Amino acid sequence: MHHKHGKLIHSAVGTLVGQIAIILVIALFGSLALELWVSAARFVTGVVGSIYLGLASPTDSAAVGVVLALLMSWAFGDLNWRTFKEGLLAATLTSSMIAFILAGAAFLTLAMGYSGLPAAIARWITSMGLSHFVFLAVLTVVFIIMGCFLDGISIVVLTTAILLPAVQANGIDTIWFGVYLVLVVEMGQITPPVGLNLFVLQGMFDRDILYISRAAFPFFLMLIVAVALFAIFPDIVMLLPRMMYGQ
Numbered sequence: 001m002h003h004k005h006g007k008l009i010h011s012a013v014g015t016l017v018g019q020i021a022i023i024l025v026i027a028l029f030g031s032l033a034l035e036l037w038v039s040a041a042r043f044v045t046g047v048v049g050s051i052y053l054g055l056a057s058p059t060d061s062a063a064v065g066v067v068l069a070l071l072m073s074w075a076f077g078d079l080n081w082r083t084f085k086e087g088l089l090a091a092t093l094t095s096s097m098i099a100f101i102l103a104g105a106a107f108l109t110l111a112m113g114y115s116g117l118p119a120a121i122a123r124w125i126t127s128m129g130l131s132h133f134v135f136l137a138v139l140t141v142v143f144i145i146m147g148c149f150l151d152g153i154s155i156v157v158l159t160t161a162i163l164l165p166a167v168q169a170n171g172i173d174t175i176w177f178g179v180y181l182v183l184v185v186e187m188g189q190i191t192p193p194v195g196l197n198l199f200v201l202q203g204m205f206d207r208d209i210l211y212i213s214r215a216a217f218p219f220f221l222m223l224i225v226a227v228a229l230f231a232i233f234p235d236i237v238m239l240l241p242r243m244m245y246g247q
Contacts, residue, residue, distance in 0.1 A: 043068050052244075097203045102151060102196070118146060118155070122162035132170050136231050139163070140184050147188010151196050155185055179237045180230060187223045190216040 047065045050056040056064050073079035125138055146155050160181070167177050189197040192213045201212050230237050 043072065094200075094204065098200055106151075106154075118150075118158040119162055121146075122159045126163060126166040130170075132172070133231065135166070135170050136172075136180070140187075140227060143181070143184040144188045144191060147185055148191050148193060148195060150188075152182075152185040152189060155188070156181060173234070173238060175241050176230070176234050176237045180227065183223055183227050183230070187220060187227075190220055 043065070046068045047061050050064045051058055051061050070079060070084075073083070121142060125135075125142065128135075128138070130138060143155065143159075146159075150158075164174070164177075168174070186197075189195050190213075192198060192209060195213075195216075198209055198212050198216060201207075201216075202209055205212070
């Protein structure tokens with residue numbers, strides 16, 4: 001009898017301990033996930049908020065992001081002199097690699113600029129007199145092809161001044177066009193053979209360019225869907241600017 005009661009008590013205690021352990025694990029990981037989400041929200045709010053409040057330019061906000069990341073690492077207890085040096089060295093190596101890639105792209109951009117090819121393509125598109133959506137579709141294809149060979153800033157500099165009158169003639173808001181331009185230029189940066197972002201990833205992860213191109217393809221499709229949604233529903237882009245300007 002006592003033996004049976006002992007087994008029952010032992011079983012009940014074991015079940016209770018197991019339930020308490022499960023509750024503690026859920027509470028621990030739940031609070032950890034919540035803390036991570038809150039920290040990420042603070043980080044994004046700090047970086048974007050510094051731009052919208054006029055405290056920093058988009059370039060300066062990168063420095064704000066670095067400071068916030070260091071403060072978050074210190075708050076989580078991950079920041080020490082060793083990790084700081086490792087992070088600084090990794091950032092220096094990555095920045096140097098990107099600088100060499102951009103230097104190579106600058107030579108190609110110079111050659112393209114002397115040839116006049118991007119400007120000629122922009123004039124050709126402007127002279128076609130296309131409808132709104134066909135105009136955007138042709139622009140998207142052209143920007144993606146250019147992005148295979150040129151960096152984003154060069155594409156913008158070489159084509160925007162020529163295309164802008166046609167953009168305004170088609171009734172496209174210039175703010176909307178700026179957001180659209182960022183998306184389509186970035187689409188070109190993840191397409192081979194000379195997608196700059198692919199080379200950056202190749203240097204970071206030591207994989208061949210074909211593997212990285214295949215891995216980046218779903219994100220390319222997501223950007224295409226985003227461009228289509230922005231074209232069909234322009235208020236997705238224009239809602240915040242209109243709220244800021246009180247329109």
